[in-house]
Amino acid sequence: MVRARDLFATVMLSGIYGLLSASFFILMDAADVAFTEAAVGAGIFPLLMLTVLTSVGRYEAERRRVRYLPLFVMVVLAGALFAAVLQMPPFGAVDAPSHGHVAQRYIQDSPAEIGIPNMVTSVLASYRGFDTLGEVVVIFTAAVGVVVILLGGRPKTPQQSTQALMAEHKVLRVVGKMLIPLILLFGLYVQFHGEYGPGGGFQAGVIFAVGIILYAMLFGLSNAQRVVPLGVLRWLVALGVLIYGSVGLANLVVGGEYLNYSMLASDPVTGQHIGIILIELGVGITVASAMVLIFFAFTRATRSRDELEE
């Protein structure tokens, strides 16, 4: 990481880092991971961080004294991480632990058991479905935390006076109008194409959220909230996790194991398909609404503080 007092530059650099790591994931043939990294690391993370910057200010507070304890902890931690990296097996080594464990079974049995072309999706959504549930719950928890901190208490009445950030930017608005439908369409494509190519609920949710955030930036928060009200978003964040969890419970009801979709239909492979589509839908709904909710919450918090100061 580059040492910089300008937080804006730091955010931009981390975005560039996200894009670079997406490139090297592509070089390692990990298209799904690269897709996620490009959408999250280079797309929505800098966007949300910039939104945070509008409320905390651009420059780090001046501090003369060097603090030794954090420095020490950082050095030790970095040293441990470097040592761990040096101990890792070389890239592509046959005897690497990750290849010897269950990966073999996934690769051999996935075409027959799950029957979808994208093996990454079958591992993430079916074999390791419980881990993915955990990830979705993490995103859900983050959204709940942001909402509790920034939108806590009674819901505020929507301010009619809020102007669009970019009201006078005609070119951006026209181009945005052209692009937003395409972004949303692409989000849906990624959502429902996740079994056949790189993609899935996480990426689709982020892309979908970026479309709506772009709309909010170009046409104003109040207009965007007319499209997706905060109340609806709060429900949707929970709904996604609920869908995911209910699919797991439905398996128990029909006599299977939790998050093992084989019993959902008469044919195990069809059951797996249904289960994967449903839980990917849950993931997509939670991710998209959590991202939009976080953006709305930060923007509203900044707005209301500005109005108090006026």
Next chain:
Amino acid sequence: MPELITLLSSLCLLLGAFLIFSGGLGVLRFPDFFTRMHAAGVTETMAVTLIVLGLMLHSGWGLPLFKLLLILLFVMITGPTASHALAKSALHGGLRPLGDDSNNERH
């Protein structure tokens, strides 16, 4: 005929690569923000157009051709818009182009 297409495609790719190089040189050598952005923005749009065109010639009929066409359209729309937004926000932030001697602040 295939030789001609290969030749054209290589020409496009080479020209695109040259434009990217000149754009990078411009970003390093030009004196102020707006000229640098000009170097990056103009050459980038043109260079990506040429490179994608070269790849389209190279790929032949099929799905990749169509996908490249979509990428081309996307880049041709977003590239200039990004430059526009960048220049506008720089002006908004108080940066004045080199040689703009008028000191009256526009608001």
